[in-house]
Amino acid sequence: xxxxxxxxxxxxxxxxxxxxxxxxxxxxxxxxxxxxxxxxxxxxxxxxxxxxxxxxxxxxxxxxxxxxxxxxxxxxxxxxxxxxxxxxxxxxxxxxxxxxxxxxxxxxxxxxxxxxxxxxxxxxxxxxxxxxxxxxxxxxxxxxxxxxxxxxxxxxxxxxxxxxxxxxxxxxxxxxxxxxxxxxx
Numbered sequence: 001x002x003x004x005x006x007x008x009x010x011x012x013x014x015x016x017x018x019x020x021x022x023x024x025x026x027x028x029x030x031x032x033x034x035x036x037x038x039x040x041x042x043x044x045x046x047x048x049x050x051x052x053x054x055x056x057x058x059x060x061x062x063x064x065x066x067x068x069x070x071x072x073x074x075x076x077x078x079x080x081x082x083x084x085x086x087x088x089x090x091x092x093x094x095x096x097x098x099x100x101x102x103x104x105x106x107x108x109x110x111x112x113x114x115x116x117x118x119x120x121x122x123x124x125x126x127x128x129x130x131x132x133x134x135x136x137x138x139x140x141x142x143x144x145x146x147x148x149x150x151x152x153x154x155x156x157x158x159x160x161x162x163x164x165x166x167x168x169x170x171x172x173x174x175x176x177x178x179x180x181x182x183x184x185x
Contacts, residue, residue: 002015003015003018003019003030003033004030004033004034018033019033022036087130087131087132088126088130088131088178089131089133090127090131090133090137090138090141091141092178093123093126093127093130093131093178094108094123094141096174096177096178097119097122097123097126097174098119099177100170100173100174100177101118101119101170103119107119107120108120108123108142109142109143116156118160118167120142120153121153121156121157121160122157122167122170122171122174123142124138124142124144124150124153124154124157125153125154125157125158125171126171126174126175126178127141127142128150128154129154130175130178135147135150135151138150
């Protein structure tokens, strides 16, 4: 009712933005809005609102990915669980790390005792810091035997980052790509 009313009690409602999306002409915009709200709900809309845990973003897969790419890094907040739905996935992080290092995805699986696999450790670090995936899921994503392996890789990477400018630059580059959605380009 607020979008269609001229009553002063609705002055708090920001109508212009929404209505301008429907038409530049106010009368046409109101007409289109009426038509929209009187229309049938699609199966997609009914399915979305029928979920128990609603995602914070509704739309096509392309749109949801665009929102994640555009807004995750600057809008995530520890106290707002929904903000973490924008986080990059483990496969996104692995793909971006491999692109940045110029290596195949299989190189992240290689481990040799006593030798560091920098891209693998950095990918694990980013998964832990950015993805909010459970340790169990990160373990599965990197074929690790135990949760402590994730923590060890994170601690090892944090130590290296404190002393290695090149690695810090690489991390910044990868984070930038992840936040801009360049992992898919």
